[in-house]
Amino acid sequence: MIGIIDYGMGNLLSVKNAVEYLGFDAEIVSHSNELHNFEKLILPGVGAFPDCINNLATKGFVSELQREVMENKKPILGICLGMQVMARIGNEVRRTEGLNWFDAEVELMKVSKKEFRIPHVGWAETFVKKHFIFEGIKSVPEFYFVHSFHMNCNNPEDVIATVNHDKDFTAAVANNNIIGCQFHPEKSQEFGLVVLKNFITRNFNA
Amino acid sequence: MLKKRLIPKLLLKPMQFGSLTKLVLVTTVGFDKTINAGDPVSQAKIYEAQAADELIFINIDSENASHEKVIQILNKISEEIFMPITIGGGINSLNLIREYLKNGADKIAVNTYSFNNPDFIKEASDVFGAQCIVCSIDYKIEDSEAIVYINNGKTKTNKTLLVWAKECESLGAGELLITNIDHDGSHLGLDLAELKNVCNEVKIPVIASGGCGVAKHFIEGFEAGADAVSAGTYFCFKDQNPIQTRSHIANANIPIRLHQ
Numbered sequence: 378m379i380g381i382i383d384y385g386m387g388n389l390l391s392v393k394n395a396v397e398y399l400g401f402d403a404e405i406v407s408h409s410n411e412l413h414n415f416e417k418l419i420l421p422g423v424g425a426f427p428d429c430i431n432n433l434a435t436k437g438f439v440s441e442l443q444r445e446v447m448e449n450k451k452p453i454l455g456i457c458l459g460m461q462v463m464a465r466i467g468n469e470v471r472r473t474e475g476l477n478w479f480d481a482e483v484e485l486m487k488v489s490k491k492e493f494r495i496p497h498v499g500w501a502e503t504f505v506k507k508h509f510i511f512e513g514i515k516s517v518p519e520f521y522f523v524h525s526f527h528m529n530c531n532n533p534e535d536v537i538a539t540v541n542h543d544k545d546f547t548a549a550v551a552n553n554n555i556i557g558c559q560f561h562p563e564k565s566q567e568f569g570l571v572v573l574k575n576f577i578t579r580n581f582n583a
Numbered sequence: 584m585l586k587k588r589l590i591p592k593l594l595l596k597p598m599q600f601g602s603l604t605k606l607v608l609v610t611t612v613g614f615d616k617t618i619n620a621g622d623p624v625s626q627a628k629i630y631e632a633q634a635a636d637e638l639i640f641i642n643i644d645s646e647n648a649s650h651e652k653v654i655q656i657l658n659k660i661s662e663e664i665f666m667p668i669t670i671g672g673g674i675n676s677l678n679l680i681r682e683y684l685k686n687g688a689d690k691i692a693v694n695t696y697s698f699n700n701p702d703f704i705k706e707a708s709d710v711f712g713a714q715c716i717v718c719s720i721d722y723k724i725e726d727s728e729a730i731v732y733i734n735n736g737k738t739k740t741n742k743t744l745l746v747w748a749k750e751c752e753s754l755g756a757g758e759l760l761i762t763n764i765d766h767d768g769s770h771l772g773l774d775l776a777e778l779k780n781v782c783n784e785v786k787i788p789v790i791a792s793g794g795c796g797v798a799k800h801f802i803e804g805f806e807a808g809a810d811a812v813s814a815g816t817y818f819c820f821k822d823q824n825p826i827q828t829r830s831h832i833a834n835a836n837i838p839i840r841l842h843q
Contacts, residue, residue, distance in 0.1 A: 390687045394662050423684065424712050458712075494788045494810060496714040496757045500586045500636055500840050519586060519840050521667055523689070523714045525757075541584055564667045564689060566634065 379577060380406040380415030382442075382459075384432040387421035388563075392456070395563040399574050409437035412445050417577065421563075422458030426467035426483055426526070429458050430475060442476065452554045452581045454573075460550065460557025461528050469526050478555050481530040481547075488543040496525040497540075503548045503560065505538040510549070510556055510575045518568040520548070520560035528559065554581050586840045587832070588636035588811035589801065589825050591818045592792060593623055595642045595653065595672070606652050610816040611643070612768030614721070614736035620819040627660050630818070633825040636840060637667040639760070639813055641692065641719075643735055645673025654686050661687025669717055680707055684715070692760060694719040695733040698740065698747070701754055708755025717790070718751035719760040720744060722777070729763075729777050736764045745780055752785045759785065760813065762793040768816045770796025773804045782808030798831035805837045 379396050381389055383405045396403035396419075403419075406412060420442075422429055433439050445451040455463050464481040467473045475483070486495055500519040505511040511518075520540075527546040530536050538549035540559070549558040556576060562569035595606045596617055608626055609617040620626070627638055638660075642653050650673065657670060670683045671692025680691050693716060697703045708716045721736055722729045722744045729744035740747075748759055761781055763774035771794050778791045788810035795801055795814040804812040818825065832839045 388684055388687065388689055390658075390685060391661050391665070391689070394687070395665055398663070398665070423689075423715060424710065428710075491786065494786055496787065497585065498714060498758060498788050499588050499810065502584050502586075522585075523667070523757075525713060561667075561689075563665055566631070566665055569665060 378415050379403040379417050379419060380412060381419045381421065382438060383407045384429070384436050384438060386424040386429060386432060387459070388423060389421055391563045392419055392421050395570060395573055396577065399570060399577065401577050407436075409441040412438070412441045416451075418445070418451060418453040420453060420455040420459035420462070422456060422462065424458060426458065426461060426469040426475070427471060427473045429462050430467070430473055433462070439476070446478070446555060450554045450581070452576070452579070453556070454576045455557035456563070457524060457559060457561060460559055461526060463550070463555065463557050464528050479528070479530060479535050479550055479552065479557075480532055481528045481535070481550075483526050484529050486525060486527050486542065486546060490543060493543040496523060497542050497546075498523045501540045501542070503538050503540050505549070508537040508551060509579055510537070510551065510572055512575055514568050514571050520558075520562070520565045520568060522548075522560045524559060528557075584838060585810070586636070586838050587805045587809075588790075589828060589832075589839070590637045590639055590790060590811050590813040591630045591635050591825070592639045592641065592813045592815040593626060594815055595623055595640060595656070596644045597652070604652075606642075606656060608819070609643070610768060610819050614764050614767055623656050624659050626819075627664055630825065631664045631666055634829075634840065635666070635825045636811070637669065638664075639669040639671065639692065642672025650679060650682070654682065657683065657687050671717070671719055675703075677707060677710060680711060684711065690715050690717050690757070692717040692719040694721070698731070698733045701750065704751060704754040704756055708757070713755050713757040716756050717758045717760050718756040719762070720747055720751070721762045721764050723764050724774070724777075732764060744777055745784055748781050748785055752787050756787060758788045758790060760790040760792060764793070766794030769794050770816070772796065772800040773807070773812070775803055775807045778804060778807045778809055798828045801828060801832055802835045802837060805832070
């Protein structure tokens with residue numbers, strides 16, 4: 378059973394529908410004390426970084442996530458802002474501490490030419506490294522992105538995919554049981570569904 | 584590298600079937616005459632199979648169509664369609680936006696209410712993020728000036744397209760959807776002059792709409808600077824579909840997603 382974390386932000390229904398469409402069970406988790414009931418977690422997100430962290434903290438998810446993900450090594454997939462809050466620091470609106478699972482800062486995307494518009498909205502060719510999450514997908518798939526901030530990682534080995542928008546930006550990160558993607562797999566048609574399926578079916582204990 | 588987007592626009596309007604009111608899909612000419620075009624859910628599925636890049640649903644009779652009915656449709660669509668969905672029509676509160684997002688929408692198109700209450704754009708953008716808020720702007724050319732119209736083209740305002748577009752951007756809009764009302768349903772092509780002006784003046788993505796009749800019109804729109812081109816009539820009634828249109832566009836060396 379997949380737990381989709383509900384902290385009052387994000388398009389949870391689309392994520393749940395996508396998981397169910399793939400033939401797996403998913404439940405929306407609104408109470409942090411239920412997190413331990415789920416085999417894997419998905420952290421979606423729409424909105425601003427400080428609101429997201431505050432809402433997670435207020436609902437008791439921050440401490441519970443630290444235990445489940447860091448100590449018990451429960452697999453988790455962060456989507457969009459759900460990935461960004463896994464960084465050490467966020468700089469959207471104001472400087473805010475994140476979950477600190479990746480040595481990274483979330484910063485506004487800066488571009489030098491007008492043809493590169495911000496927000497970065499739409500389908501973009503994504504350069505993926507060899508990683509199980511991209512298994513069965515063509516070498517440069519298009520995924521759907523919609524964001525103005527990006528995750529600037531200090532450890533290049535955490536980055537498993539990049540997207541170019543004037544410069545290279547982080548498109549996905551991974552560190553063992555923790556995976557994050559800037560794009561929306563639940564909105565990326567076939568390729569996105571494969572990413573979700575790869576996360577759900579992966580045996581992380583092997 | 585971002586691909587240019589093709590976005591079918593699905594206009595919803597309540598229609599009476601005996602004692603039952605049902606939302607049906609329509610296309611419009613000059614925002615006035617409406618033509619029944621079928622069932623929104625099945626049409627959305629067809630567009631998804633044809634790899635449209637996003638879908639925009641606009642409830643064009645929001646005074647008479649309840650939001651619950653739109654939400655019912657949205658709910659059905661999001662069970663089977665895994666692509667970005669924008670909802671618009673009668674958006675006048677943060678709670679309503681929250682309801683739509685909760686039920687499967689990714690972006691919200693705002694128009695009349697936010698024109699009359701510009702702070703609403705800022706509030707919505709602060710709460711849901713700029714990427715969520717699409718400012719839809721309808722206009723007509725009068726004495727060679729692009730004048731903004733609201734209330735689904737019924738009410739003339741005192742603002743020009745360019746002034747309001749820049750205001751929307753500074754208030755926190757994530758994208759603009761601009762429609763020349765006189766080109767709507769005309770098959771005459773997009774209003775390229777105004778499209779270029781807007782694209783030059785704002786830094787956020789611009790979706791051009793109104794007038795596409797042949798594949799060439801999409802190409803012209805992208806060359807004028809649009810990030811996306813949206814069309815209703817074009818996709819509803821022609822034997823054209825997004826797959827064919829896409830090949831034409833790709834042949835003109837414009838980066839676009841080809842069917843997988």
